[in-house]
Amino acid sequence: LIGDMLRQEGFDLVLLQEVWSERDYSDLKAKLGGCYPFSHYFRSGVIGSGLCVFSRFPILDTLLYQYSLNGYPYMLQHGDWFCGKSVGLVVLAWGSRPLCPCSCQLHAEYCREKDAYLPHRLVQAWELAQFIRHTSKAADVVLLGGDLNMHPEDVGIRLLRGWTGLRDAFAEATRFEGCEDGCTLIPNNCFTVKTELLPFPLGIRIDYILYKAVSSFTVKCEELKTTTGTAPGMDIPFSDHEAVMATLHIRRQGQAADGNLGTAEPTLVDVVTEARTEVGVGLRAAQRQRYSTGRMAVLALLLLLLQATLGTLAGLAAGQPFPKLSFSLLAFFAIGILLLATGLHLFHTIEVKMLQGTEEQLRMALRTLQEHP
């Protein structure tokens, strides 16, 4: 259904996420070969983030950046860790100049009231913003499309937009057609979980097309559309998220665009400060978990040592009745806990390092904003 629609619409560029199976990608590639002769599939993590790009323009080069944090491997029911969420950049031969659109996905939000993944998503938003800043220095136009898993007013999206100067196609569009408020996760899509959307009767907007002109170009979003639940003439939708489609008008004209930072500095200082606070909260939680898993590993080791001592004593006092079965079971239990706790301790050590690194970078960003406004 998605392939039919893409073939029919004949876009210049398609950025897809969550194409989990490479088989699906190959099928799409075969189906779309006529109108989108160039495509790329980004591989990452165990399952992959399912990022792929179909383009009418030749793909010259690609770059994948995997976020350093992406949830927890033991949260099997969420599974984000296994996807290796990332941002994929492609360089397209667009006329005589390169165009570098990015496709990306961030960690999902499973509970808005008590969002345990907020610090990870903020690290990802920051890494995404830094990736875009550093790779787009020679670009004329920056395009970012994807499932950011953030509401428009969330600190992560304000950080991303403020730090990169990217503009939101929905807010800038001259014409809009689609779901109310541009929502992309709506209650009357049969694949969405209705209870999660109860506080948001219209749905939420978490899929974005962002853009900016860097050098002497201007970009204007002439039209933005979303799909609206079911596919035309069918009773099932294309996907659990609504697709976002933008018509962008790119002109070589006008003044050189404004510098690196798009929004007014004082607001940006507030946003970076807010993000730093949230990352700090995550850092302290990660430090607590690192401590408690480390303690558990030490306790398991002590239990093993105690057992070894008792076992030796029992061996010396031969002839005494000795509960072999429960003794061995306990030893195996202790070994299991030791291995598990050590693994978790290593994982939370990495988490602490990355959160510390991001907090320091945010501190550096604040200093730069204040010293070189």
Next chain:
Amino acid sequence: LIGDMLRQEGFDLVLLQEVWSERDYSDLKAKLGGCYPFSHYFRSGVIGSGLCVFSRFPILDTLLYQYSLNGYPYMLQHGDWFCGKSVGLVVLAWGSRPLCPCSCQLHAEYCREKDAYLPHRLVQAWELAQFIRHTSKAADVVLLGGDLNMHPEDVGIRLLRGWTGLRDAFAEATRFEGCEDGCTLIPNNCFTVKTELLPFPLGIRIDYILYKAVSSFTVKCEELKTTTGTAPGMDIPFSDHEAVMATLHIRRQGQAADGNLGTAEPTLVDVVTEARTEVGVGLRAAQRQRYSTGRMAVLALLLLLLQATLGTLAGLAAGQPFPKLSFSLLAFFAIGILLLATGLHLFHTIEVKMLQGTEEQLRMALRTLQEHP
């Protein structure tokens, strides 16, 4: 000793690797505050790669890229996996323009004859090359310094140099002073393993300073020096590797430098083909390991199911003597194998994905080289 030497020499820029402990970094920072007022420490992995930068110029921004493959967590005796090897980029305010030097380290080579880590190091060399290409598009001058763990003639370094156009300061230097052939791992350093250097009586050169001018600048290496074993007036060396020190003359002058690719295309095609072959060898090895760990997990699961069935039968036929101890031990053994094999299977799945991704990118690079020379 390192701090004293750096303070005495008064360089513009210092790129360090393997500063494992943050405490050591803090000590260096305190000691060097006077001559290098700006510094940054990059955090990654469990231990960290120990990358840090000391600079006379203000640091405006930083970016860390962790390689997607870096050895195996179960190779505890090598431990590279725990370091999260990476490349760190800093943006310096260099006069009125930014200068972006990178500090990096690649996976170590433990056995040259049977180098199991070659595919991983090639993936890293390729990711490093891509990272430099994509982040240096607006730079005037690119500088890369680090422990690349590759001999000058190795395919990885030829790929990195060919694909980025970086030049080797040792080969270009007008004057050279230091260890013969510019070696940085030499037998008469008391920290090196003498047996590993037996085939190389002079030592090997695995630490590099690479550079290129991108826009209308020229860079010339006027002098290159290495330390030579022991520190002056002492009987111990600064480190197990010799330090590399370059005096670079950067001038705004001359023609715009040559394009993206530095060496002649036909050679580069050969290098990329060679790298692709090696990555392909690694891919097939990883696929075999993924298969065998998956099979082991399935066998462990079957053993557990068999035990559960036997246990139920034994429970039905009560009164029979039943070997509880060996039965429980076997069950715990099977659970242990199941968990371990599943973990390894996931790890090798990620390895296969990343090797496939790199192989495809190298194929795309070959096509680009052939179509757009």
